[in-house]
Amino acid sequence: MAAAAWSCLLAGCATTEVAAPPATAPVAAESEDARIAALLSRMSLEHKVAQLIQPQINSVTPEEMRTYRYGSYLNGGNGGPYGNEYAPAADWLKLADEMWDASTAPLSNGEPAIPAIWGTDAVHGHTNVVGATIFPHNIGLGATGDADLVRRIGAATAAEIAATGIDWNFSPTVAVAQDDRWGRTYESYSEDPAVVAELGAALVEGLQGKTSPGGHIGAGHVIATAKHFFGDGGTTHGVDQGNVDGDPAMLEALHARPYPAAIAAGVEAVMASFNSINGTKMHGNKPLLTGLLRGRMGFTGVVVGDWNGHAQIPGCTNSNCPQALLAGLDIYMVPDDAKALHASLLAQVKDGTIPMTRLDEAVTRVLRMKLRAGLLDAGAKRPSQRVNGGDLALLGSPEHRAIAREAVAKSQVLLKNDGVLPLKAGASILVAGRAADDIAQAAGGWTLTWQGGDDLTNAHFPGATSIWAGLRDAATQAGGRAVYSPSGSYAAKPDVAIVVFGEKPYAEFAGDRKDMVFADTEGLDLLRKYRAAGIRTVAVFLSGRPLWMNRELNAADAFVASWLPGGEGAGVADMLYGRRAATGRLGFSWPAGCNGQPVNGPEGALFQRGYGLSFGQTAPVAKLPETCAILDARSAEWFDLGRLGNGIVARGGDVTLPNLRGSGGGITARGIDRNRQEDAREISFAPGATLTLADSGRGTGGFRLVYELANAPTAPVTLTTGGKTIDITAGLTTSAGKGWREMIVTGACAPGNGRTLSITSAGALTLRIARIARQDIPAGVDCSF
Template identity: 65%
Template sequence: MAASALAGLVSACAGTPVQTAASAPPVEAVPDTAQDAAQDTGQDTGERQIADLLSRMTLERKVAQLIMPDISSVTPADVEKYRFGTVLNGGNSGPYNNDFAPAQDWLKLADEFWDASTKPLANGEPAIPMIWGTDAVHGHANVIGATIFPHNIALGATGDADLIRQIGAATATEIEVTGIDWTFAPTVAVARDDRWGRTYESYSEDPARVAEMGVAMVEGLQGKPGADDFLGNGRVIATAKHFFGDGGTAQGVDQGEVNGDIEDLKEVHVTPYPPAIEAGLGSVMASFNSINGKKMHGNKALLTDLLRGDMGFDGLVVGDWNGHGQIKGCTNDNCPQAMLAGLDVYMVPEDWKALYENTLAQVKDGTIPESRIDEAVGRVLRIKQRAGILDGEVKPSLRENAGRWDKLGFAPHRAIAREAVAKSMVLLKNNGVLPLKENANIVVAGSAADSIAQQAGGWTITWQGGGELTNEDFPGATSIFAGLQQVGQSANADVTLSPDGDVASSAKPDVAIVVFGEEPYAEFVGDRKDLAFRDAEGLELLRKFKADGVSTVAVFLSGRPMWVNRELNIADAFVATWLPGSEGAGVADVLFGKAPASGTLSFSWPENCDGEPLNGPEGALFPVGFGRSLDDTKPFATLSEECAALTAGGASDWFAAGRLADRVKALSKGTELPDLRGSAGGIVARGIDRNAQEDAREITFGPGTALDLSGPQGGDAYRITYQVTQRPAGPVTLSSNGATLDISRELLIAEGKGWREMVLTPACLAGLSNALTIGSQAPFSIQISAISQEDAAEGAECSF
C-alpha cells in the first residue's frame, strides 16, 4: 500500500504532483491560504480534505461509494459508470469468473478496477479511487500459491500473540502482491457452542484470549498506530467481525438468534472489540445474527449508539453478504433501514444496480437524510485517506509489493506458518509412542494424509474448500504425509503412504500414523446438531492396526473439538491438529520431537457427544488450557463409548444448506459434481442464494443430459424443494430403480410460482431406490434448495 497517510497528506497539501505513468493525481483538497490558516477552526488537514471532497461530489457518486458489488457480477465498465467505492471477491469469486485464476489475473483486474475508478470526471468532481476487500482469513488463501496459515482455532491454541502478528504481516504482504487493499479479517467471534459451523474461525471460547489474539492480528495486518508503516507498504486494512454475537447463537445455528441480558452478552461478545479499536482498527463488519429478536444489520442501538457512541469507533462499518436483506421489511435490493441503523457500506454481491437506484431514490425523497449519506461516505473516504489511497498513490501494479510473485508463498512466510502448525498442535494422549523413534518403519494411512485441501479446511481457494481441489492446486505446499517423509529423512525413518492401511505382512511397520477428520466446510454448511464424529475411516484404520499389533498415532483434523472417545481409547497417541493449512511439515516437527508439543486447548473438549455448549470444565473431558508435553505419558483412563446420537434415527437430508451429505454423490455422465457445483456432461450447477449465501443450486441441463443422484437409503420417498423460473423446452423425466416419470407438465405449471415442494412416492415411481436421475431432452434450468429421503405414509400420493 502507499507510504504513510500522513506523508501523503503533506504531499497533497503542497500542491498537485506531476502525473506520470507511475502515478495518478491525488484527490486534491482545496489549498490553504494565509487567511484560511488564520481562520482555521481546528479541523486537521485530513478532515478538511474529506469535507472538501464531499462538497464536490454529486449525490449519485456519494451513493455509489456505499455500494459494494462482487467481482463476479460487476465489471470495470460498471465501476467507471457508477464509481463504486468498493468491490469484493466472495469465497467463490475469482477474477474473470475463474476461481482458479493465477495470481497475475488478480493484479490485472485490480488495475482495471483502479483505472476505471480514477478516470477524470466532468465539472471538477473528484474521481475517488476504489478499494477491493477480500476474505483472507487464514492467509491470502483465495489465491493459488499463497501461504495458507492455520485457521484461528489453531492460532488460539498457540497462545502466541507475537507469532500471530507475524502471520498478519505476512498475510498483508501477500495480499499486496495481488493489488488488494483490504481484508475481512480477523474474526473475533467468541464461539460458545461448538456445533456452530464457524467455530474454527474463533480463537477461543474465552473472550480475553480472543481479544489478545484479535489485537495481534489487527496490528500484524495494519501495523501499529503511530508507526511509520501504519497502513503503509506491507500493510492492509483490517476488519473485526462480526459485530456482535455471531458466536453466541442458540444451538450454534449460523446467522441465528442470540438471546439474553444485553449486558451479559456484551461482557462476552463485545470484549474483543474495544482493544481492537484502540489498536487502530480500520473497519468492522456487521453480523448476520439477531440480538434478542433484532437483526444486527438493522440494530441502531448497537451499530450506532454502542459501537460509535459508547465505544468511540470512527472507522467504517461494512455489511456482510446481503445481510441487510435479512432485516424485516427489507430485500437484497431495497433496505434503507440498514443505512439508518448505522451501516456505511452495503455488501450487495449481485443486486447492486437495483439497490443503488433504490437508495438514491430514498435519499431524494427524504427516506434517508442526505446527512446520513454524507456521514457514511465520509467514513469511506476516511479509511481510504488513512491507507494513503487518496493521496496520489500509484495504481495497484506499480506499488512496492505488487507483482512480487516470489513473496506469494514466500519461504519466510511458510516458515512462520510451519512454526504456527507445530505450536498449535495439542497432544491429548501419549502412551510413549511419541516422539517417533529414529530408524522407525512408519506407515501413514487415511485419505486425509496426503490431502492439502482437507488439512486446509474451508475458505481455501473456494468458499467451502475441499471438493474438487487436489494437491496440484497448492503449489509449494506440503501435505502431512509429505512433511512426515521430509522430516523423517533426518531421523533415518522409512515413511510410506498407504491410504487404506494395507501393508505387506513382511513389512509390518513399527508405527502407523492415521490422519483423519472433518471434511472441509464453511459457515452454515458446517453447522451440526451434535458433536459426534461419525466418519468411521480413521476408527477402522486404528482398529486394523491394533489387531495387527502395530502402535498408532491418531492425527485428527477438525474445525472444533469433537466427541472422538472411540478413537481416543484405541490410539496409542492422539493429537488435535485442527486445520493446519499449507505447511504439513509442522505436524511432523512435533511427532518426531523436532519441536515441542506446546499447544493448549482454547476450547473445552467434550466428554459426551450431545453437543451441549461447553464453556468451562463442567462436562469437559479436557478443559481450556489442557495439553500434554511429549514426555507426559500418564495413563489414560478408558472413556465411555456410549453415544445415543450415533444410533438415533438421523435426518435423511441428501442436499441441504448448500452441501451434499456424506456419501451422497451427484454425477453427470460419470463425472462427479462435488457438492452439486461445477460442470460436467453438459450440465452446469452453480450456487445461488435462497435464504443464505449459496444455500441453493441452479442446475442447467443441456439437450440430452442427465443428473444422477445417489446416497444412503433413508426412506421410500423423496422430497425436493425447487423453483422453475422458465418452463422446459422439452421432456423432463425422473427415473429410479427402472421406473420413469415424465414431469414436464408439472414443471410447466410450477413456472413462476416461487419455491415449491416435490414429493415423490411409490405411487408415481414404483420401488424408489437410493438412486434418482433427472433427465432433460432439451435445454432446461431448475433451482433446488433441498433434497431429502423420508418414509412415506402408506398410499401417499405424489405432489408437485
C-alpha cells in the same frame, strides 16, 4: 499548496503515470477532517451514494466502475478475476489495476475521482489465490496462544494480499464461539473472549502495520476488518446466521469483548453480523451498531455489511434497504444488485428518507479509511506500482512458509501420549488415512474455493506440503523409513502407525452440525486394526472444532488435535518428531459426553480449555465410555433415496400421492436429482395446503428431515405431529438459501408418539425434501432447523 492548484490536482489535470491522481496532496498544516470535508463538498450526490455500495467482481466490470464509481468491490469465496476462481496471481493484479484506472479516470466539473478499493476474505492467508501461503485456521492459532506469531502471520498475509493489488482484508474473525456445532467455529480463536481479544488485535496490527487508531496504514500492508459484530458464535443451537438470546449486558460482556481491543489496535473496519440479537437483525440494529459500537466503544471507522446481510432486515431486499444505513451501516455488501441499490438509495436521499447528514457521515468514514490507506494522497499509485505490489514472489515465499510451518507445529495439541511420542530416530512408520496426503482437507474451508475440498487436489497447491510429505521427509532425515497407505494396508510391520483422519472441509452454514459426535469410522477402524496387530499408533485428528470421539481416544496410544493446519504439513512432523516442543493448548473445552451438546468450561469437559500435554508427560487417559445413544439410535426411513418406506402413505390434503409424487389438495410433488436420479422431491404448496405423511405402524421417536429451501416463507409454516402443532417459520427463514439442511423434531418441542407428520403453509412455498426418518433421538438433543 494553493487552493486552485489543489483543485486542478483533484480533477485530474496534472500529468502523472496513472489516469489521474485521485485525491489530496498531503498538507502538513491541514487536518484529516479538513481534507475529507474538502473532498466531500465537491462530490456529486450520485458519487457519494456509490461510495456506499460494494459489488462483487463476478458482477461488475471496469467499464461499469468508470460509470458508477463504486467505493469498493469484493471477490466472493468462489469468485476470481475474469470468471476464473483459479486465476493466476498476475490476473488478480491486472484486474486491480483496471479497476483503479476506471475509478480514478478524471471527472467533469472538477469533481474528485475517488479510487475504489478491493476487499477479500483472506481468513487464513491469501488463500483465494493459487500459490499463496496457507496458514492454520484461527482455532489452531488460538491453540498456540502466541500473539507475536499471529502478528507475524498478519504481516505476511498483508504482503501477499498487497502483491496482488488488493487493499482490504475481511479479517480477523473475533467471534467468541460458544456452541461448537456452529459451522464457523474454526474461525474463532477460543471460547475465552480474553484470548480472542488478544489474538484478534495482534492480527489487526500485523495486517495494517500500525498499533493504534488514527495513524496511516503501513506501506505494503492492508486494511483489516474485525467481524462479525457481534454474537455470531453464540446463536441458538449453533445455527449460522441465527438468533442470539440473552441478557444484553451479559451478551455484550462475552461476545462484544474483543472489539475494544481491535479498536485500540487501530482497526479501520468492522463487519456487521448476519445474526440477530434477541430477534433484531444486526444489520438493522441501531442501538448496537450506533449506540454501542460508535457511542460507548468509540469506533470511528467504517461499518461494512456482509453478503446481502441487509436484505435480511424485515421489509428489506437486496436492492432496497434504507433501514441499514439509518441503523449505522456505512457500506452495503451487495454482490449482484449494485445498480438497483444505487438507484433506490439515490431516490431515498432525494426524498428525505435518508437525511443528507447521514449520507455524508457514511461517505466521510469511507474517505477517511482510504486516506489512512494512503490512497487519497497526491501521486497515489496503481496497485501494481505500490510497495509489494506486483512482487508475486511474495506469494508462498520461503519466509512466509516458514512462519506457517512454525504455526502448524505450535498449534498441535497433544491430548494423549502413552510414550510413543516423540517419534524415535530410525523408526519405521506407516502413515495411513486418505487425509494424510490431502492438502485441501488439511486446509479446510475458505481455501481456493468457498467450501474448500471437493475437487481440489494437491496439484492446486504448488509449493505446499501435505502431512504425509512432511512425515516422509522427517523420517528420512531421522534415519528411519516411512510408507504411505491411504487404505492402511502394509506389507512389513511398522514400528508406529500414524493415522490421519477427520472432518471434510466446509465453510459457514454448510458446516453446521446437529451434535458434537464424530461418526465417521475410517480412523477408528484403522486404529483398532493396528492395536489388534500390536502396532503402536498415533491419531492425528483434523477438525474445525473439538468433537466427542472416545472410541478413537481409547484405540490410540497418542492422540493429537491437529485442527486445520493448512499447507505446511511439515509442521505436524516437526511436533511428532520432537523438533518443536509440544506446546499447543486447547482454546476450547473438549466434550466428555456424547449427548451432542456444546461444552464451555469444566462442566461436561473431558479436557478443559488450556489442556495439552508436553513431551515427558506420558499421562495415559483412562479408558473412556464408548456407548453413544446418538450413534446407536435406531432409524425407520419414512422417505429416503426417492422412495417412501414400507407402510408410509403421503397425502396432499385428502389425495394420496403415490411414492410422494403427483398433485392433490394444493400440493404438487415432483422428483428431482440431489445425489442421484430423482432421489429427492420438490414439494410446491398452494396457500393453505398441507402435506401429510402417515405411518401404518406404531412408530415412536423424533424425526430427522433433510430439506432445502431456496426462499424464505412469505407466510406462517407449521409442523404437526402427535396432536401438537409448532410454528417452524423462523427456522425455515434462517435456513433459506443455505443449501441442504437437517431439521430435528424431538420430544422437546413435539410428542414422540405421533403416527403422522404434517407440514402446512399459509402462503405459497416450495420445499425440497431428501429424507424423512423416524429416529430414537437421545434425551437432551434440541429441536433445531
